[in-house]
Amino acid sequence: MIRHSHEASESWKNLNWKEFRKDLFRLQCRVFKAIREGNKRKALSLQKLILKSKAARFLAIRQISQLNAGKKTAGIDGKKSLTSEERFELEKLLKASSNNWYHQKLRSN
Template identity: 45%
Template sequence: MHVEYAANETKEQTRWNAVNWRQANRNVRNLRQRIFKAERTGDHRKVKSLQKLMLRSYANTLLSVRRVTQINAGKGTAGVDQVVIKTPEARGRLVDELHSYHPWQAAPTRRVYIPKSNGKLRPSGFQPSTTG
């Protein structure tokens, strides 16, 4: 897995056949164990922090894509997007796309000018809907 990291992001496309699966499994397993131990001790703040770390984990993204596209019994069935991922290159692109997606970041506000009764314009902003 010859991938360079910069703040948990890849600089080049993921090469699926070069992934060190043993290391990825170890990273995810260790993080799961840390979450379990924190929950067991009742440290809910740490649990939440570790869960966020898991969601942003590159190794977790790799293993998730592998499970859905190679291991899962329904791997040949298209999802709601009507896409089936079959090639290693497509799996690498999917990993990169999923890992760069940040649903917790708000979309920019759109500035709209509303006419006032005196002829001037009043600025207003609204958040465009991201769901259909």
């Protein structure tokens, strides 16, 4: 059995989720606006900004580990759920690996 500390659990619960959603939505609106205007370079840079965004990382982890309907289904690593410490470690891993990601070019019609 994996034990987790009360402090990590409380700090995960006390993150400002509303502010994270607001920040991510604002960035997504800017991407939409840039694409609508035909400014692909700006859209690309904004997508990279979303990828490096702390809000996007935390919301993605929360969606997969807490809100998803399949949250209790084991993944390829065999784990069924993540503790709060594991969620914070996953965020650190995503932050470190965000510099290695390359954008798949936008389709042009």
